Structures are given as structure tokens and as C-alpha cells.
Amino acid sequence: MRVGEALGCALAKMGVRDFFGVIGSGNFHLANSLRASGARFIAARHETGAVTMADAYSRASGKLGVCTVHQGPGLTNALTGLTEAAKSRTPLLLLAAEATAPLSNFFIDQAGLAAVAGAVHRRVDRADTAVAELIDAVRLALRERATVLLSLPLEVQAAECEPLSDLVAPDAPEGRPALAADVDALAQLLASSQRPLILAGRGAVLSGAREPLEQVADQTGALLATSAVAHGFFFGSPWNLGISGGFSAPLAADLIKDSDLVVVFGASLNMWTTRRGHLIGRETRVAQVDINRDALGAHRPVDLEVVGDAAATANALGAALGTHHSAGRRYDEMARRIQHGGWREQPFEDLSGGGRIDPRSMSIALNAVLPSERTLAVDSGHFMGWPPMYVDVPDGRSFVFTQSFMSVGLGLATGLGAAIARPDRLTFIALGDGGALMGLPELETLGRLGLDVLVVVYNDASYAAEVHHFEPEGAPMDTVRFPETDFAALARAVGLEASTVRTLADLQVVRDWLKRDRPKPLLLDAKVLPTVVAEWLEEAFRGH
Ligand SMILES: Cc1ncc(C[n+]2csc(CCOP(=O)(O)OP(=O)(O)O)c2C)c(N)n1
Numbered sequence: 001m002r003v004g005e006a007l008g009c010a011l012a013k014m015g016v017r018d019f020f021g022v023i024g025s026g027n028f029h030l031a032n033s034l035r036a037s038g039a040r041f042i043a044a045r046h047e048t049g050a051v052t053m054a055d056a057y058s059r060a061s062g063k064l065g066v067c068t069v070h071q072g073p074g075l076t077n078a079l080t081g082l083t084e085a086a087k088s089r090t091p092l093l094l095l096a097a098e099a100t101a102p103l104s105n106f107f108i109d110q111a112g113l114a115a116v117a118g119a120v121h122r123r124v125d126r127a128d129t130a131v132a133e134l135i136d137a138v139r140l141a142l143r144e145r146a147t148v149l150l151s152l153p154l155e156v157q158a159a160e161c162e163p164l165s166d167l168v169a170p171d172a173p174e175g176r177p178a179l180a181a182d183v184d185a186l187a188q189l190l191a192s193s194q195r196p197l198i199l200a201g202r203g204a205v206l207s208g209a210r211e212p213l214e215q216v217a218d219q220t221g222a223l224l225a226t227s228a229v230a231h232g233f234f235f236g237s238p239w240n241l242g243i244s245g246g247f248s249a250p251l252a253a254d255l256i257k258d259s260d261l262v263v264v265f266g267a268s269l270n271m272w273t274t275r276r277g278h279l280i281g282r283e284t285r286v287a288q289v290d291i292n293r294d295a296l297g298a299h300r301p302v303d304l305e306v307v308g309d310a311a312a313t314a315n316a317l318g319a320a321l322g323t324h325h326s327a328g329r330r331y332d333e334m335a336r337r338i339q340h341g342g343w344r345e346q347p348f349e350d351l352s353g354g355g356r357i358d359p360r361s362m363s364i365a366l367n368a369v370l371p372s373e374r375t376l377a378v379d380s381g382h383f384m385g386w387p388p389m390y391v392d393v394p395d396g397r398s399f400v401f402t403q404s405f406m407s408v409g410l411g412l413a414t415g416l417g418a419a420i421a422r423p424d425r426l427t428f429i430a431l432g433d434g435g436a437l438m439g440l441p442e443l444e445t446l447g448r449l450g451l452d453v454l455v456v457v458y459n460d461a462s463y464a465a466e467v468h469h470f471e472p473e474g475a476p477m478d479t480v481r482f483p484e485t486d487f488a489a490l491a492r493a494v495g496l497e498a499s500t501v502r503t504l505a506d507l508q509v510v511r512d513w514l515k516r517d518r519p520k521p522l523l524l525d526a527k528v529l530p531t532v533v534a535e536w537l538e539e540a541f542r543g544h
Pocket of ligand 1: 380382434436460
């Protein structure tokens with residue numbers, strides 16, 4: 001058996017069921033052998049789309065993301081998606097063919113490219129150890145939550161090796177709780193707090209910490225909030241304030257700021273989550289729990305640093321608190337205020353008119369009409385706050401937000417990867433017109449696969465993030481404004497249903513589509529008002 005084929009068989013034996021990629025001569029045999037061994041191959045149209053699909057698939061499913069690309073340009077095309085995955089610590093394996101001869105047209109320094117992306121690099125050097133090296137790379141990705149680029153030299157792939165015996169997939173490790181002394185210190189902080197807040201990030205989602213965290217919150221009267229990427233984690237709790245950060249509703253922001261203790265589980269506490277520090281009161285104490293020691297205090301100083309897994313530490317904390325009980329800010333009137341304090345209940349003037357829809361009203365209407373069991377994927381740009389502000393998701397894995405690198409153009413592929421991971425539910429993909437055009441190749445992938453997807457393009461025919469940034473300076477705007485694009489026509493050309501939306505009444509097309517059981521993916525080219533400016537954006541610009 002040739003090494004390329006043996007690697008494909010080994011991946012299937014390790015439990016890989018879906019993998020993404022773009023095929024060239026360098027990964028043709030590998031991909032076919034993995035398919036022949038029972039895995040499904042999802043052919044993307046651009047390598048960054050392929051990696052981003054694998055990244056989102058991992059985020060939505062909790063499994064390893066697997067992607068394969070051609071050597072050289074296949075890999076350079078993947079760079080942006082690879083960087084996003086590495087920054088997000090997505091367990092992902094990118095299998096890239098490699099031309100090792102420096103005079104080959106396809107030659108590049110692939111290890112150097114991995115370093116640029118912040119990914120770990122491994123190379124399969126020898127035929128007789130190739131499978132062992134592959135297993136090692138998978139183990140590293142799962143155990144360390146690492147994004148691994150595995151280079152597969154063409155000559156090694158073509159060499160002969162022994163057929164495989166059975167092998168077992170490496171598991172992600174069990175979460176370890178914090179040291180008992182740290183748990184006690186945390187319990188004491190919580191027991192002495194009058195107005196505690198528990199702030200959960202993706203680390204809490206990944207460790208499945210909702211139940212033990214809610215128990216600690218019940219014991220201590222804590223209110224609950226999440227970072228943006230963990231949107232939905234506390235969905236349904238009467239004490240859930242939603243997202244902490246630029247997307248916080250005014251009541252949530254006030255209550256977060258008024259907390260005398262913020263206990264952070266598995267969130268980096270970056271400038272987005274704290275609104276550049278403004279959401280943490282001057283007198284507020286902050287404790288941070290993370291499995292990664294380097295994350296502790298990385299973005300701002302904290303009073304208590306605790307190394308530990310979120311769920312395991314929350315369980316230990318519940319036990320340490322024992323029969324302790326305080327109500328904190330949990331009283332009936334507060335529950336009522338929180339219930340009515342979300343973005344959808346903030347009064348605003350619907351400015352729809354002149355053939356353009358108000359993006360806030362459209363987001364609220366879509367939230368009401370779409371089935372509540374849903375995944376939400378959002379690209380980058382000025383529009384990006386509307387969906388998480390106005391659209392609910394039912395749990396912490398349902399908002400897939402590939403924004404660690406803040407790249408425009410990953411949203412469509414993100415939604416496709418999530419939709420493939422969760423075929424049991426609708427995926428709502430929100431894009432700006434700029435991001436939709438940057439990620440456009442994957443619209444063909446969507447049409448071809450016919451996934452259960454609604455794409456909404458918040459189309460203002462501009463890079464609104466830049467318009468709102470620079471227009472107040474009186475700068476010329478012609479580099480960031482564009483003629484109208486007919487996204488409905490583009491979508492129909494690749495097999496989607498599509499419609500143009502200018503008024504709330506135009507959303508009837510979504511109701512009809514739902515009634516018809518969503519036979520094909522639907523794209524809405526929503527001509528949104530360019531004049532509704534998001535408040536969070538001003539804060540964001542100060543962070544650039
Ligand atoms: C790959 C990449 N290129 C450029 C940028 C700079 N940038 C940030 S937001 C934005 C505009 C995006 O436009 P669109 O998708 O239409 O969303 P809008 O801001 O109009 O809501 C640009 C160009 C970026 N973040 N990433």
C-alpha cells in the first residue's frame with residue numbers, strides 16, 4: 001500500500017467521518033482512500049473556505065476538523081482560514097501535500113507558513129513511520145486544542161508501506177479541576193460577594209459547564225453572562241444577561257458594570273468582552289478560571305487566577321460552597337427587568353423606507369419566524385452585531401463566530417461547516433455584501449450540496465465598517481462604496497432559491513419557504529438602510 005492511501009485508511013479508522021478540501025494531484029489519492037474507507041468528502045471551491053468549514057464543523061460538533069489541500073498554492077490559499085483556526089485554538093488537522101524540491105514551482109516553506117499562521121507544523125518524513133506521525137498529529141490537535149498543519153511530501157506519499165492493523169482514535173483528555181486551595185479561595189470570594197456575576201466563554205462551552213455553573217450561580221445569587229462566542233450558553237435562564245461586551249443591551253451592561261465580583265470561566269476577558277475595560281467597575285474584583293495558564297490575566301489584571309477546567313472547577317466550587325446560599329441580585333423585580341431588558345425590547349424608530357429595510361427590524365422579524373432550533377453563523381463587518389443582538393440561539397454551540405482574526409469573508413464557509421456538522425437543524429448565515437463577495441466561491445458549494453441553510457446578505461453596497469469609520473473625517477468614500485450587486489441572481493445561478501428584500505412584507509418569502517419544508521437553500525438579498533449605525537462600532541474603532 002502507498003503511504004498516501006495508508007494515511008487515508010488510518011484517518012477513517014480513527015473515526016474521521018467528514019472532511020473538507022480542494023483536490024489537486026498532491027492529495028488526490030489520500031482523499032480517495034479516506035472516502036473509500038467510509039468518510040464523506042466535502043469539496044470546497046477555495047482553500048480558505050475548506051479550512052474554515054472544517055473549523056466551524058469542529059466548533060459546532062466538538063469533533064476534530066479535518067481538511068486537505070494541494071501543495072504550495074493550495075496551502076497559501078488556506079492561510080487566512082488556518083490563522084483563524086489557530087487563533088481560536090480549534091482542534092484541526094490540515095493535511096497539505098508538499099513539494100520538497102526547492103526548484104519545484106510548487107515549493108514554499110510550509111513549516112514557515114504554519115509559523116506565520118500560528119499553527120503547529122509536523123511533517124511525515126518516512127514511509128515506515130508515516131501512520132504513527134499522523135496519529136501523533138491527531139493526538140496533539142485533540143489534547144492541546146491545536147491547529148496542526150501536517151505536510152505530506154509527495155515522494156513519501158508515493159512510497160510503499162505496510163498495510164494497517166487496527167488502531168484506536170486518541171481522545172480529548174478529561175478536564176481537571178483547580179487545586180483545592182484555589183477552589184476555596186474562589187468560594188470565599190463568591191460567599192462574600194453581594195452582586196456576583198458569572199461570565200462564561202468558549203472554554204465553559206467546550207467543557208460542558210452549564211449545569212455546574214448554574215448550580216454555583218443558584219447558591220451564590222450570581223447573574224449570568226457570556227462572551228460573544230459563547231452566545232446562547234445560558235439560553236432560557238431567567239438570570240441570563242446575554243452577551244457581555246459591545247453587543248450587550250443597556251440593562252445588561254449596567255448590571256455587569258455594577259457587579260462587585262466577576263468570575264470568568266473559559267473566557268479571555270479581551271477588550272471586546274469588557275468594552276475596553278468599561279464593563280468592569282473600578283471596585284469590582286475579578287477571578288478567572290482557565291485550563292490555559294497563559295490565558296490568566298493576559299488581557300487585564302485579575303485578582304484571583306485559577307488554573308482548571310470550567311466544568312470540573314465549577315463542580316468542585318459547588319461542593320466547597322456546600323449549604324451556602326445568598327440571593328445576590330435575584331429578586332422578582334430583577335427577573336422581570338431582565339426578561340424585558342433585551343435588545344428586542346429596546347424601543348427604536350423603524351427607519352425602513354425608500355426601498356431599504358431597517359436591519360434591526362429585519363433581524364427581529366427573522367428571529368420570530370425561524371424555527372428556534374437553529375445555528376447562527378455571522379461574518380465580519382458593521383452589520384455583524386445585528387444578528388447576535390436580535391437573534392436567539394438555543395445553546396452555546398449554536399453561534400459560530402469565526403472572528404479571532406477579524407477577517408471579512410469567512411462567514412459563508414463558517415455556516416456551511418456548521419450546517420454539515422448539524423444537519424438536524426436550520427443554519428442561518430448572516431453576511432455583509434463585502435464578505436459575501438469575498439467568500440463567494442462557496443455559494444456554489446452551498447447550491448451543490450443543497451444544505452438546510454438561509455443566507456441573508458445585509459446588503460448596503462458598501463464596506464460600511466469603513467464608511468462609518470472614515471466618513472466623519474470628510475474623507476472620500478468612493479473606495480468603499482460600490483454599485484448594487486444582485487445577490488439573488490448570483491444565488492439562482494448556482495442552484496439556490498433567492499429573493500430580494502426591501503420591506504418587512506417581503507419576508508413572507510421566508511414563511512412560504514418554511515411552509516414548503518425548505519426544499520433548497522434560500523438566499524435573501526436584503527437591501528438594508530446604510531444610515532442605521534451600530535453603537536458598538538464607535539467603541540470598536542477606538543480599539544484599532
Ligand atoms: C480579509 C479582510 N479584508 C479587509 C478587512 C477590513 N474590513 C473590515 S470590515 C470591512 C467591510 C465589510 O463589508 P461588508 O461585508 O459589506 O459589511 P458591512 O461593514 O458593510 O456591514 C472591511 C473591508 C478585514 N477585516 N478582513
